[in-house]
Amino acid sequence: MSSQGPSGLRNFITSFTDLLKCPFALWVVIGAFVIESMAYFGVLTLMTNYISTDLKLGDTSAGMMVSVFTMLVTLFMLGLGSIAEAFGLRRAIIGALVITIVGRVIYCFVPDLQGAGAVIVVVILSLLITAAGEAILQPVCYSGVKQYTDEKTSAMGYGLIYAIMNAGIVGIGTISAWMRPGVQEIKDGKPSDHYFMGVLNWFASFSISGVQAVNWACTGITVLTLVLFLLFFTKKVEAKKLRPDTASEKKGPQEPVIDRMTKYFTEGPFTNARFIFFIFMLLPVRTLFAHQWLTMPQYIIRAYDQPVADRMEWLVNWINPAIIFFGVPLTTALTRHINVYTMMIIGSLVSAVPTFLLCGGPNLNLLITYFVVFSIGEALWSARFLEYASELAPPGRIAQYMGLAQIPWLLAKGTTGFYSGLMLQQYCPEKTSADQLQTGTMWFWYSCIAMMSPIGLWLARKWVMAGLHTKSGIHGTAA
Secondary structure, three states: OOOOOOHHHHHHHHHHHHHHOOHHHHHHHHHHHHHHHHHHHHHOOOOOHHHHHHHHHHHHHHHHHHHHHHHHHHHHHHHHHHHHOOOOOOHHHHHHHHHHHHHHHHHHHHHHOOOOOHHHHHHHHHHHHHHHHHHHHHHHHHHHHHHOOOOOOHHHHHHHHHHHHHHHHHHHHHHHHHHHHHHHHHHHOOOOOOOOOOHHHHHHOOOHHHHHHHHHHHHHHHHHHHHHHHHHHHHHHHOOOOOHHHHHHOOOOOHHHHHEEEEHHHHHHHHHHHHHHHHHHOHHHHHHHHHHOOHHHHHHEEEEHHHHHHHHHHHHHHHHHHHHHHHHHHHHHOOOOOOOOHHHHHHHHHHHHHHHHHHHHHOOHHHHHHHHHHHHHHHHHHHHHHHHHHOOOOOOOOHHHHHOOHHHHHHHHHHHHHHHHHHHHHHHHOOOOHOOOOOHHHHHHHHHHHHHHHHHHHHOOOHHHHHHHHHHHOOOOOO
């Protein structure tokens, strides 16, 4: 904090209290994003397991499909998110939720199909549809945060939506860790002491696996999101904007889509070499985030004892999101006056270093320590980076700038899955005893990749910060 003593404490407290003065619409947008994110991460955490085991397509195919899906979510943001923004916030969010529901329903019915060819075609179709819905929802909701906050509250607004989203992930992790093994035990005819046995018995009566039961539950959550949004986000509520986005208010002929897309790549941040280096240098450490669903679930299920494997979601969906929930608002309030680039170096280093703890092989204490330290690093920089990209956007181009900020994330997700399945098959194959696995080697390579980010950012700090030390630096002359 730049201020000290009572003044600094007062500024810290007002960072939170000022949000209470924001329009009700802010909380509805945040709520819709958070509840749907529960469904998204509930499905995503089990997606490699579902495709590899339930659909019987193997680790390599699962890794590639999940990687392409998550990449498409980001890729579609560049076009669909921008186009949807012009239709207005309310209609864009409703449309995104409807599209996502259609994709999820198809995804849940895939195991009922006969023939590997039909399974592959339909699961790809379902992932394409779902990716389109999710790609519209995220940037539009972040646009909503900007529209219902002002310059004074925007930083905490972005921190809040990111933090509460992670609280929702903790919730879906709890549901998934209860439902997945519970339904599977009933299906396998094993005695179960789980609570709410009626619910588990109902899902098991359809002869579906525990993973499939979670997929259907997440589809229900998306439907609930749509219903609640329709009830609470009326046109009257939508109208009370603090910073209206002119893109949805323009009258008369609209500029052709191809012209808008051309300008997107020939104007603004793409012309600044420092900013492009800045965001792309974060790609290596972002691969660790992709491994949270591409590698970590299968790693825990295969390398650890059954009690730990059955509670995989507690590790993957509890520790990191819980720390983000508490850590992001606090670190945002404490570091909002610190240079963003400095926070990227510190945060990426803290995220990358603990991966070396996993090089010694499966150890529950070290695994928990990894999640804790990795999450602290994420809390230091992730929300600040999103704020930076969004606040740089001129009116009507928020979704475009948010999409640009996600390009390295797109590449991380798009490339990681093409080797994560092969690495699992090589070092952590299914139906192999724990003492024969070579998971330490796998995590060593992943650690080395991640460390490229803080090292690269630090080496180029003087050059990059020369053009990024102010918010207007992105619009400067390219080096």
